[in-house]
Amino acid sequence: MKTHNTNLNCKIALCSLLFALCIGTAGAATTCSRANLTRCLDSACAIGVSSNPSARCQYCGTSTAGTPPKNVMKSVSAGTSAKYNISDKELKEAPTDPGQRYAWATKQCIAKVAGCTADDVTDTYDSLIEQSCKAAGVSAQMDKTIESAGKTKSKSACQSEITNCVILDKNCMADYRNCAENSDFDRIFAACGVASAGCDEYISTIRTDLIADHDNAIKNAESILNQIVASYQSARDKKISSIKSGCANNSARDACVATVCANNMNNGCGVGYESEKSMAIQLCKFYEIACATID
Numbered sequence: 001m002k003t004h005n006t007n008l009n010c011k012i013a014l015c016s017l018l019f020a021l022c023i024g025t026a027g028a029a030t031t032c033s034r035a036n037l038t039r040c041l042d043s044a045c046a047i048g049v050s051s052n053p054s055a056r057c058q059y060c061g062t063s064t065a066g067t068p069p070k071n072v073m074k075s076v077s078a079g080t081s082a083k084y085n086i087s088d089k090e091l092k093e094a095p096t097d098p099g100q101r102y103a104w105a106t107k108q109c110i111a112k113v114a115g116c117t118a119d120d121v122t123d124t125y126d127s128l129i130e131q132s133c134k135a136a137g138v139s140a141q142m143d144k145t146i147e148s149a150g151k152t153k154s155k156s157a158c159q160s161e162i163t164n165c166v167i168l169d170k171n172c173m174a175d176y177r178n179c180a181e182n183s184d185f186d187r188i189f190a191a192c193g194v195a196s197a198g199c200d201e202y203i204s205t206i207r208t209d210l211i212a213d214h215d216n217a218i219k220n221a222e223s224i225l226n227q228i229v230a231s232y233q234s235a236r237d238k239k240i241s242s243i244k245s246g247c248a249n250n251s252a253r254d255a256c257v258a259t260v261c262a263n264n265m266n267n268g269c270g271v272g273y274e275s276e277k278s279m280a281i282q283l284c285k286f287y288e289i290a291c292a293t294i295d
Helices: 012-023 034-045 055-060 098-112 118-135 142-150 155-166 182-195 200-248 251-264 274-283 286-292
Strands: none
Touching: 034 055, 034 098, 034 118, 055 098, 055 118, 098 118, 155 182, 155 200, 182 200, 200 251, 200 286, 251 274, 251 286
């Protein structure tokens, strides 16, 4: 057989769905104060918003909006209902990736503001992030902007992105076991190539490199399998050879008789106790039966 062988930021709506699935909902016994919920989320996502309208988008929207100014990387909780805000100490544990930070802030604020759920976060705060992203110039044109920026990707970035896609467990896997057939590799590589915008210039070269990786992985896997088969075959041959040797001169049966005499006969099958010897031979007769079945 011939063989050959992401990192767009999630959209706000998709992130919100994941939050709802992963974080769950809090008890509904208390009515959610969306004002307090907003204050809490702002303490993690709207730092310096008075001077930076893009803050919510930069902190909890998308990295495409740019990095927040370092000189305002602190809490805005001072003097504004600190009870519901995430403290400076807690913020030190906050992720810097916008999507992950929004998920983290959601979890923190649901715990702080009684009666609120992940759905309340989505209904209350997604629109504020969207407005912030418009201020950052990445609103409805976000996909187009990302695709355009992707055209400037380096070969190494494309190689890494496509390779990581190809070797996902749901695709070829790291050892390419799911892509032993050419058609499977071609199908998965094509899908990963399409998903990696801005890499058209390097697709052919990357495909050649991955085919080489694929061939090597499959070859090594076959070699290891052959070694295992050969090892078992060798062990089996040695065992059969040993058995045949024991059968050829009845040494296996005689060894059995000697053991039975020594361990089970009162007189050790000694002189004058031929009956014990005869009984031991009968007990070990299965060796003769077994040897008769071996070619």
